[in-house]
Amino acid sequence: MPEGDTVFRTARRLDEALAGADATRFDLRVPQAATIDLTGQPIHGAVSRGKHLLLRVGDSTLHSHLRMDGAWFIYRPGEKWRHPAFKVRAIVGTAERDAVGVDLAEIEVVPTRDEAQLVGYLGPDPLAEDWDPAEAVRRLSADTRSIHVALLDQRNVAGFGNEYAAELLFLRGILPTRPTPEVDAAALIELGVRTIRANRDRSRRTFTGVDRPGQATWVYGRAGKPCRRCGTLIRRGEQGADPTRERITFWCPSCQR
Numbered sequence: 319m320p321e322g323d324t325v326f327r328t329a330r331r332l333d334e335a336l337a338g339a340d341a342t343r344f345d346l347r348v349p350q351a352a353t354i355d356l357t358g359q360p361i362h363g364a365v366s367r368g369k370h371l372l373l374r375v376g377d378s379t380l381h382s383h384l385r386m387d388g389a390w391f392i393y394r395p396g397e398k399w400r401h402p403a404f405k406v407r408a409i410v411g412t413a414e415r416d417a418v419g420v421d422l423a424e425i426e427v428v429p430t431r432d433e434a435q436l437v438g439y440l441g442p443d444p445l446a447e448d449w450d451p452a453e454a455v456r457r458l459s460a461d462t463r464s465i466h467v468a469l470l471d472q473r474n475v476a477g478f479g480n481e482y483a484a485e486l487l488f489l490r491g492i493l494p495t496r497p498t499p500e501v502d503a504a505a506l507i508e509l510g511v512r513t514i515r516a517n518r519d520r521s522r523r524t525f526t527g528v529d530r531p532g533q534a535t536w537v538y539g540r541a542g543k544p545c546r547r548c549g550t551l552i553r554r555g556e557q558g559a560d561p562t563r564e565r566i567t568f569w570c571p572s573c574q575r
């Protein structure tokens with residue numbers, strides 16, 4: 319699932335492919351933005367903010383979110399796409415490259431000076447240059463909900479999704495249902511920062527140090543399988559008001575208290 323590390327890498331690839339050239343193609347295939355055309359405008363670059371992607375073109379910013387299945391692909395003009403055309407939501411091209419966004423969510427174009435309207439509510443981002451650990455700890459510590467829900471709330475810290483929440487809580491030995499005020503927020507965030515920064519430059523995310531499929535996580539996606547530490551069967555549950563896959567939790571009932 320795309321989390322802050324995936325979005326960071328996506329922004330870097332978009333930046334490398336497009337920045338510095340003029341847009342020769344700008345095609346948004348969503349009703350609310352279909353008439354916007356930034357062809358001919360200079361592409362300044364792309365950055366991530368938590369799980370949000372900002373591509374700056376002319377005086378405007380194209381915002382997108384990868385949600386569950388979204389991705390951006392880079393092609394040479396004329397190269398055959400590796401995905402069906404009906405899934406394409408955005409194409410931004412230059413003379414040298416086409417960036418094609420598939421299954422994207424929250425596509426919007428705003429004046430770049432108004433980016434804060436889209437992402438200003440986000441908490442500190444451990445992959446951003448202005449990362450502020452004290453502010454992240456302050457926001458997380460002030461949350462009285464369960465730690466799993468608080469860690470996923472992008473207003474506290476931006477970039478962690480369900481997989482990070484499950485794995486970080488396992489590594490710290492904390493049940494996902496524990497009230498956040500009982501948790502050492504500074505230690506949890508410190509581990510989260512180290513982990514997401516280590517994964518930032520990997521092609522495949524890992525929490526165990528092994529990146530082979532099926533071996534990269536301790537608990538995430540492993541319901542019913544034995545804990546890698548103690549052998550107890552990993553449990554799966556749902557938490558929070560939002561009935562989406564984002565709220566599914568995985569934990570070891572022996573290792574996490």
Ligand SMILES: [Zn+2]
Nearest residue numbers: 545548570573
């Ligand atoms: Zn265990």
